[in-house]
Amino acid sequence: MxxxxxxxxxxxxxxxxxxxxxxxxVEAWLARNPQRAGEIEAWRRDAQxxxxxxxxxxxxxxxxxxxxxxxxxELARRQRRWLGLxxxxxxxxxxxxxxxxxxxxxxxxxxxxxxxxADAVQAHRMFALHAGLRADIDAAPxxxxxxxxxxxxxxxxxxxxxxxxxxxxxxGRLLATEQGPAALVVYRNAQGDAxxxxxxxxxxxxxxxxxxxxxxxxxxxxxxxxxxxxxAMVGNLHGDGARIVxxxxxxxx
Amino acid sequence: MTTSMxxxxxxxxxxxxxxxxxxxxxxxxRWLSRxxxxxxxxxxxxxxxxxxxxxxRRDGDALRPWLFSILYRQFLDGKRRSGRMASLLSRLxxxxxxxxxxxxxTIARSSLDALRHLTVEQRSLLLWxxxxxxxxxxxxxxxxxxxxxxMSRLSRARDALRRITxxxxxxxxxxxxx
Numbered sequence: 451m452x453x454x455x456x457x458x459x460x461x462x463x464x465x466x467x468x469x470x471x472x473x474x475x476v477e478a479w480l481a482r483n484p485q486r487a488g489e490i491e492a493w494r495r496d497a498q499x500x501x502x503x504x505x506x507x508x509x510x511x512x513x514x515x516x517x518x519x520x521x522x523x524e525l526a527r528r529q530r531r532w533l534g535l536x537x538x539x540x541x542x543x544x545x546x547x548x549x550x551x552x553x554x555x556x557x558x559x560x561x562x563x564x565x566x567x568a569d570a571v572q573a574h575r576m577f578a579l580h581a582g583l584r585a586d587i588d589a590a591p592x593x594x595x596x597x598x599x600x601x602x603x604x605x606x607x608x609x610x611x612x613x614x615x616x617x618x619x620x621x622g623r624l625l626a627t628e629q630g631p632a633a634l635v636v637y638r639n640a641q642g643d644a645x646x647x648x649x650x651x652x653x654x655x656x657x658x659x660x661x662x663x664x665x666x667x668x669x670x671x672x673x674x675x676x677x678x679x680x681x682a683m684v685g686n687l688h689g690d691g692a693r694i695v696x697x698x699x700x701x702x703x
Numbered sequence: 704m705t706t707s708m709x710x711x712x713x714x715x716x717x718x719x720x721x722x723x724x725x726x727x728x729x730x731x732x733r734w735l736s737r738x739x740x741x742x743x744x745x746x747x748x749x750x751x752x753x754x755x756x757x758x759x760r761r762d763g764d765a766l767r768p769w770l771f772s773i774l775y776r777q778f779l780d781g782k783r784r785s786g787r788m789a790s791l792l793s794r795l796x797x798x799x800x801x802x803x804x805x806x807x808x809t810i811a812r813s814s815l816d817a818l819r820h821l822t823v824e825q826r827s828l829l830l831w832x833x834x835x836x837x838x839x840x841x842x843x844x845x846x847x848x849x850x851x852x853x854m855s856r857l858s859r860a861r862d863a864l865r866r867i868t869x870x871x872x873x874x875x876x877x878x879x880x881x
Contacts, residue, residue: 457854458839464861465832493861496868497833504834510729513743518721521750522714 455479464493534586566659567673569627570634570648570682571666577623578636578644578684587622595619595635599649603633606677607649612637615694617645629653629680645691646684661699672699717757720766721750727835728770734830735778735823745781749774768831768841775827775845782823820867825860832857 455463455476462468463476480487514520587598596609602624609619617637625632632650652658658675665671670692673682683698685691728749732742752773760769818826824846831837831845839857843850 457858458850461832461839461854461857465836489865492865492869496861496864497829499868500829500833500864504730507730509726510733510739510743513729513746516725516729516743516746516750518718518725518750518754521747522718522754525751525754 453479460490464490464497566662567648567664567671567680567682569625569632569650570646570673570684571664571669571671573623573625573632573634573648574636574644574646574669574684577634578646586624595622598622599633599635603631603649604677604679607633607679609635609647610683610698612645612694612698615690615697616640617643617694620644625650639690641689643686643689643691645686645694646682648682648684649679652678652680661702663699670695672696674699674702717754721753721770724767724770727767728774731771731774731827731830731835732778734826735775737819745774745778748777752777765841767835768837768845771827771831771835771837772845779823818864818867821860821863824856825863828853828857828860829864 453475459468459472459476463473463480468476480490587595599607599609599622612618616639618639620636620638622636623634625634627650630651630653632648635647637645637647652675659673659680661672661674663670663672668687669684670687671682671684672695673680675681683695685693685695725746728746729742732745732749733739736742736745749770753770757766757769821829828842831842832839837845839850839853842857843853846853846856848856
């Protein structure tokens with residue numbers, strides 16, 4: 451009896467994937483169909499030649515940059531950088547939403563919205579109060595954050611020294627603002643409470659700020675202008691943050 | 704010929720599995736693009752995609768055919784993009800000469816150059832089935848077609864290869880057999 455093998459069986463025969471009865475059936479059929487057998491045999495030879503060619507090919511030169519572990523690290527690095535950028539955008543968006551909302555609810559918040567240095571408050575909320583966001587630079591012993599400020603913003607800027615109050619610099623973060631690059635330095639005490647020092651250019655069209663204070667829920671901010679830059683210190687009302695910010699303001703005067 | 708590999712459970716296991724498949728992927732990429740640098744870019748893009756998405760792949764997808772399918776799609780997407788770019792450029796300036804890569808090594812220089820007359824899908828089919836030993840089911844999953852369609856396309860690919868090696872084109876592969 452004659453079973454005509456289907457396409458699947460013929461390919462499986464070429465690829466050596468048939469055995470037992472199925473193999474015998476195809477072989478028997480090919481023996482009775484010499485023309486088709488010749489074609490199938492040629493397919494088989496081509497496949498062999500293809501394998502031989504690949505087997506004999508010179509292997510490509512080493513490519514260490516294709517190592518999966520290395521690619522994984524590189525991907526993680528790119529993602530962190532992207533998250534950093536996204537966080538800066540969030541600060542900008544947050545400010546925009548804040549302003550929009552104030553305009554809407556004018557009676558309650560108009561005065562607050564017009565008070566300057568809302569960006570300092572936002573930055574403090576984002577980076578000092580949410581510990582999850584990575585700093586651009588972590589404090590190392592000595593003056594490294596001071597020199598980071600000098601090179602990233604301006605050598606004239608001096609970080610306040612809060613060590614007498616038990617606060618030491620823990621990290622710094624660069625931010626993009628409408629007025630130019632801004633920097634945030636977060637100080638922490640032994641309990642992890644945060645005080646922020648924020649500095650950014652005054653901006654081309656704006657007059658320097660008079661010294662002042664702004665009050666946001668839970669926060670006290672003191673701000674002033676010096677040498678073309680607006681400065682702000684932001685402390686929390688609970689704990690000693692607000693008192694230290696005020697002390698510092700008194701000493702400046 | 705088909706190697707079945709346990710599904711990697713940790714990132715370290717996945718890295719090891721990917722490392723083991725790297726030669727196959729580079730071979731396939733060179734078989735498609737014929738330019739060593741472009742081929743390795745293709746492999747890099749494939750691995751990056753695999754690292755990001757491997758947890759989202761359908762249950763039971765074996766790693767190897769899954770990687771082949773990513774590479775295959777990346778290559779087709781790139782071809783479409785460069786095709787659009789080429790037609791844009793041709794309207795702006797005379798046809799740019801393809802820059803000869805310093806690394807058109809191995810396959811490109813070898814006798815297999817004649818096989819560029821095969822379509823991308825035919826080349827892929829022949830490599831997957833004849834060289835890499837993927838099952839017909841796995842190939843059907845990569846191409847997202849029924850298994851019967853794989854069979855008829857494989858017949859056409861083998862006939863096309865036959866015509867190339869059988870004198871219609873220079874018969875380069877016979878040398879290999881000697």
